[in-house]
Amino acid sequence: MVRDRIVRLYEVGGPEVLRLEAVPPEAPRAGEVRLRVHAIGLNNSEAQYRRGEYPLRDTTFPTRLGRECSGIVEALGEGVTSVSVGDVVSTIPAFDIQRGGVYGEWAVVPAGVLVSVPDGLSHLEAAAAWQQYLTAYGPLIEHSTLRPGDTVLITAASSSVGRGAIQMARLLGCRVIAATRNPAKRDLLLASGAHHVVVTDEEDLASRVSAITDGKGFRVALDPIAGPGLRTLAEAAGHQATIFEYGQLSRDPAPFPLLDVLRKSLSIRGYTLWEITLDAARRRRAVDFISGHLARGTLRPAIDRVFRLDDIVEAHRYIESGRQTGKIVIDVAGDSDGERQPRSP
């Protein structure tokens, strides 16, 4: 069976614009590697891109999509020595998707974005790991000086980044408060490692955080929402706390909470994982840290649901439903069939 199907976008629009079609595998150019893709991790940002909500600078259609996958090295471009054919690798999401998009049975990506898949990690898990842990790594480790016992607040906590951040903050010995709008997610978040869960549709976040921290407030918050809730975060913040904003899930404008910012010397900081992935030294530190914990099992990506590549449209519908708690993964090579195997090239 020829496995040469890839997903391409001929226009922006709803999930149905994702077209699965047979395209002969391209030869990798200098510095590139072709992968036989085993599993793909989906990200909300890909649905936004598909809907045309990203500025599509220099995009020509058809374009590929997707930045997270795990697979086997199949061909090397000129000058590539960092990996060999047959290596089991996953991609860290730091490259151009126009050429390098990974939705499909094959993908051509820059060699520099490949990392070895640690022993014991399945393709599905390896494809689910990097976006979430790299995103959490910046605010929690590279840009903060969190110490054991410090309180970390994580909003939209049942997202894959949220759950990854809960795990990582616990690794650091922090007290983790997870905020979610949905009461149905409380138990899941406690099981994921959160010490406390605040259901923001039912409880007042600031007073709950105050009660939990004996009035001290949190030291670091990770928030992909912004909007009017930014004021509540500033209220719940401790002295000299930092609020990391890494998304814009709220469509409503955010007021700048000047009084709390002044009174508590707060920092509100925008953050994208490009700050880690495009900086060689930071990226090396982050990859070493995360790989080590993936190998030991002290970080373990939570997978919500697995789809087949044929069901990519349905998978995108699901990602837009907001019902997931953890990562949505495409099992391209049937690795999840039958008995669960660590990995099967």
Next chain:
Amino acid sequence: MVRDRIVRLYEVGGPEVLRLEAVPPEAPRAGEVRLRVHAIGLNNSEAQYRRGEYPLRDTTFPTRLGRECSGIVEALGEGVTSVSVGDVVSTIPAFDIQRGGVYGEWAVVPAGVLVSVPDGLSHLEAAAAWQQYLTAYGPLIEHSTLRPGDTVLITAASSSVGRGAIQMARLLGCRVIAATRNPAKRDLLLASGAHHVVVTDEEDLASRVSAITDGKGFRVALDPIAGPGLRTLAEAAGHQATIFEYGQLSRDPAPFPLLDVLRKSLSIRGYTLWEITLDAARRRRAVDFISGHLARGTLRPAIDRVFRLDDIVEAHRYIESGRQTGKIVIDVAGDSDGERQPRSP
């Protein structure tokens, strides 16, 4: 002539609530020092306090006022060994004004807030130095990693902190852009050391900063205004820039500029000089740095106008007029009479 007059506040209100009255000098308690005050530096925050715009926690009337002065040590409380009677000192503004307010001919302050007045600096200058340079020190030195050639934007640039910040940023080798609303202040700001002046009522700040920096934007901004202008600051900011908010001169709400914050990984950070003055190590570094430059004349406080203690009400009216460009100082002991003397105990 007995010189025992001090300024007290029996109620909050307009400048006329400042009462100058004879009160016998108090004995300093353990850890305190009594000063014979020669000059007082006025601050806008004192007018706000007088108007009742600060939360008057635990204030009992009558209360004293003022935190910046220069003078001579006159009496020592128990256990004070850091200064001797006759020393020429000034106060760094980090103590309770209820007991320690310095508006008057004498003041009793904690010994720990006294610093030696460097040779060559007059009492008037020594009373004008600390609030402005300590305020500028935090954002420019302690909380940033500015390098020569980096661009610093200073808003409300003709204020005393603004002018102090211009001098300090130039010491670091930075390119300084001063923003002011008033075209009449352009020449003064250029003479104060600003490389560029943007008159915000006449010019578009973001496009001027972009033109000056070849599209790179500023690295650090010091802004005591906030309000709707925060959006413009975010527009003018460079990648990973920091905007320090240290006041609330604007009465209008500030929108949080999420898109620029995300796109450029901006930090917006609240700042008060208490972050420096209440932290022993930071304060020592700051005082050493500023004292050294005051002694060499590489920092030199700009004095806008000198009043007599009898004219304290008029001085407060003037501070509220917003017409000053630099520091307003009260000459308590007549040091500015006749020929200018470096200091005259």
